[in-house]
Amino acid sequence: MPDGWLARAAAAAAAVAAGGDPNDHAAVWRELKDGLAELFNDKCWYCEVPVPRSDNAVDHFRPKGRVSDAAMEHQGYRWLAFDPANFRYACTYCNSKRKDLEGGTIGGKADRFPLVDENARLYDAGEPDRERPILLDPCDIEDWRLLGCRRENGKPCASTNAPGEVARADASIEIYHLHHEPTCKLRHGEAVRLMGDIEEAKSYFALAETNADHARSFKVAAQRILKAIHINSAFSGDMRFLLGGERSAEHPWIQTLLET
Template sequence: MDSIVLPNEWLANSQKATREVDQGADIDDFCKVWQDLKPELEKLVGKKCWYCEAIQSRSDKDVEHFRPKKKVCNVKPDHDGYRWLAFNYTNYRYSCGYCNKRRKDSGNNNRLGGKGNYFPLIDENKRAYKPGDEVYERPKLLDPCVEADVKLLDFNDDGTPCSVTSANQIDRDRVEESIKLYHLHHSEIVEERKKLAHIL
């Protein structure tokens, strides 16, 4: 993310949107702010989804909010979302629809996957409810922008994802949760990995 090139006026538009939302405006009224960054996010690693690394030539391409901008699922007390990060580009990830949205895998017993508005933490007591406190969170989901997280993910010969053998129990749990919520075990992507493994 340090390499991203922000379009002219993007920061000004982001700051304006933040002020409007702080005053009660709907976040989605300013979706153009993050959509305007889609081409620049795509340039960072080509047309690959940052979560599953599948090339996105025709499918949905989303600017995903790593920390959800709206109500976070399965959190008590209720969390209205990381609204203060809705227009912060460091919270954006370039994602395919399968990793970002909740979908069923028809090729695998309709198993549900996709991040949606889920954002589990290792320690729920450290959940941020106000700006700045997110630095104390330890996300349970692997972050494709953190090199150490990327190195925790491996793949079996059959194309299914798994953790590296050297991972400790906490990191194995993080990998397992990430596989489920990023839909990394989706039957189509598993099949593509198998094909790629045979070529290599």
């Protein structure tokens, strides 16, 4: 956090509470952009695509402007406009509404913020924890586990069959534009590489006990898999999902890698 940032944020929050426009103080949240980027190796927190910082933005998880999902007219969570707990580092595809003509998809968060129970919606300063967001939150310790992808085409999918969780995953895929075709292609490329490494590791593992060369080759493949599921790598959550699907009694090393 840059020197004096909390004081500047408090001054901006006071100006907005007195009726000012949060966007007039955008320089304040932009000051944190590079710091937020560093927390996740310059990846978008929603889609895990690595992108240049110049193309990314500080997204307000609870929108600072109007909220199109609210039952009544909503002026935005203005009181959270300068609260770092409401900041997420996002690429333009996840953050802004766009139509991909080639792939036939529409997405981008913009002013979307649907809730599980609309009656719990906050319209004025209050404790945001009383709301249950439908959107998966990259800052929630469990939410990321609800998303996975299809190994055959890199398209995002829910990782579970529980209806409430599937609904949250599906809404997030659409609103964050995770099904954007170019992103699916990138994700698919990582999935193909990972599945190849898993197959290689499986074949060497079976022979590793009796052959030192194969034991070494197994370790090399396992290292590549570990790198792919590391939090700093592109699509690490999706790669964890795919690796998890390969667990079996014959290959206990997969569970060990997932816990490493």
